[in-house]
Amino acid sequence: MAMAMETTTTTTRRKIIVDTDPGVDDALTIFAALLCPEVEVIGLTTIFGNVPTAKATKNALGLLELAGRTDVPVASGSPCTFTGEEKLRIADFVHGDDGLGNTGELKPPPTATELGVSASQFIIDTAEKHPGEVIVLALGPLTNLAMALKEKPDLALHSIVCLGGAFRVNGNVNPSAEANIFCDPEAADFVFGGSVDMHVIPLDVTQRCVFSNMDLDLLEAKGGTLGKYMKDISQFYADFHKTTYNLNGLMLHDPTAFIAIVRPDLFFWK
Template sequence: MAKIKLIIDTDPGIDDAMAILAAFNSPEVEIIGLTTIFGNVRTPMATQNAFVLLNLAQQMQVPVAEGSCDQLNGLTKTRVADFVHGAEGFGNTYQQLVEGKKHSLTAAQFIANAASEHPGEVVVLALGPVTNIALAYKVDPQLRTRLKEVVILGGAFQSNGNVNPAAEANILGDPDAADYVMEQGNNVRLVSLDVTHQVEFTSKDMDALHGRGRFGSFISDISKFYIEYYRKSYGVDSCFVHDPTAFAAVFRPDLFTWQAGKVLVLTEGVARGMTIMDHCVRNWAAPHAWSDRPLVQVAVAVQADKVAPMLLERLAM
């Protein structure tokens, strides 16, 4: 079976690092590029952190295309999740910076070009706000037919958000971009907090990674800050595995239960960033804001007992 050609749009980030390094230990995928975006850190630092991860994986040939510093509406994104991931994204471990050369194309142009060169083969895994993906759709109006799939870590449908009761962090990072992407086609899949809150790594899991494989010690070290955040915020001795779970959905979608629906993202008001799905189980009496939207696939359940150990195994290789 041919490998999945994968672009990871990322804001590394501790759990981004887990997902990216697990991907490099996964024979099912070929990472053809990293594109960077704000979220856990600002975009320039996301780019720096991408090179740190590529160097750790001995994959410096993988291109890194820097993405937008601004939201789709033109406003500069300034708030980052340093209280979750540390000031530099890797749990305040202050990894040595790696010199790397950014790709000449922007992230949006890189995504559009890759899909044009490999029509029907490229999957984009979006681990942060989806600004770059929205911009790529604007760069190439045919992108919706050329991409194989866009898998997005984002949203909350049956649970509260993780920034406030209404909104999940990646969607709230750029609600206008998220809403625009929801309008683009039938090849979008959402992996929301409804399922990622079911997949956990315990502090014992993270300690046990130390000294194992190429990445175990790095993941173990950066995760201490991450687990401490969850200990304070949720009262658990573990962390939710958001980004790696979204990566698992790329190559093992069979471990998830999917529901088709039409998704709208609120772009203003107190519930800005909230994701609302029409489950399409009834005929409405009149047209509404969801009516003309395409179906997307939303993960509503996950076999966490299989996903968590599978991901830990990839990180320990």
Template sequence: MEERKKIIIDTDPGIDDAMAIFVALQSPEVEVIGLTTIYGNVYTALATRNALHLKGTKLRIADFVHGTDGLGNQNFPPPEGAQIEQSAVEFLTEQVNLHPGKVTVVALGPLTNIALAIESDPDFVKNVQQIILLGGAFSVNGNVNPAAEANIFGDPDAADIVFTSGADILAIGINVTHQVVLTDADRDKLAKSSGKFAQYMCKILDVYFGYHHDAYSTKGVYLHDPTTILAAVDPSLITYVEGAVRVQTVGITRGLTLFYNKQKRFEEVTEWSDKPTVKVAVTVNGPAVVKLVMERLMNS
């Protein structure tokens, strides 16, 4: 039997983060060896509490998208699990060094923890198998403002460190995740199933559906985080191009991700010269992603 892919999910739960974590826990192809937490949808302490809750069952905070508790204003009881004493950065570097070439980090929030791991341990970039990150808005408008996507906007300096680190990176931007929509009909189907994760998601999705209806005039929600998790589970679901990515860290376009396809060689030495290549997703099999998400939630 093929060895399961070890993944660490760096997360800011978050309603679609919750769905992504459930999908990962229900995916026999991967082994979730840890959850590390970062601010984004909610503050870090609450993100940690939510991550523990889900496992057992600069700051910009998107509580208007996910509810003030990050999980659709359900105000669940305290989780039974406990956070470990190690920091996220210590855990990331330790696990990647313990299993060189075997750990994929799936980053679903701002890239602060990943950048700190890269900066604190010279071996991290060499030993991590891949970093799959939800971030960027490549050739489309952002979702914080016209220039920037939320996770990159949350810590653009960290994002630029990660993109230029030389690690094997796959970026899943909102240009791709906006192709993956969970509809009202899908939610009804989840509600009728007996899956415990499906039932849980139905409890917390109201706020998220309401936000999408108001912000995008859609009858459905974008599956940003589950798409990113499933790119780790089944890489054939997406296609990508390769090139360099830099992040604008100041001014009106702070958080902008710019892709350079390397087709032209520029003579002058600039901030783009000799930057490592990364992978940027350009298409996704949206129906297949939704089908997998539905199946794994309902069969829980």
């Protein structure tokens, strides 16, 4: 884990690309980032993980439509790992078949479409447009970033904030593996070996950050249309946490990684 980032203020809004595999907690994070005055979401890139890449792209477009932010571009990522293997394992038992709690088709359906460039190329192009300014918030496997860094090893990102790994706790795929690293370990190895500053948010931290069922009720009551939607998609995810961990709520894996961008002072960094 890298040195702590400087505290973000509204006068120095961080430009972020969210590399995502939506995913219930991805959706919560995307909405939080879009509503947060401290950051500017300048793009979403999609990757397999919770769902296949094509579904991740569809979900990303739909979430932006629901949030009224179709101005945010979406670039679809690789359907395969860094070494070219097709990924068949998805986390439908955690997030539902659709990745969004089996809540059905997003309404209204997305009017925007994905960009005509790959996720890795979008990351390269955006970093070149804003050298040293862009943070990539990596919420899924690191495949897109690995491909971007392979193409351009001196990629001028500000940093990468990565949800991944389990250092002093068991993994969530097996005792030694966390899901994002497990899905594409070669990509993770390549990115960790690169020159871009890395800020890793592991399960050691995220499993301690819990959104209770009472919090979900409050979100529904106070959060308007988006709050109700977030409560609805979270029910399947909360049921998984109850069955698996006997937890009355849900672990905020992806949102915790986002919080590390906005409030790095809340974390100890090594």
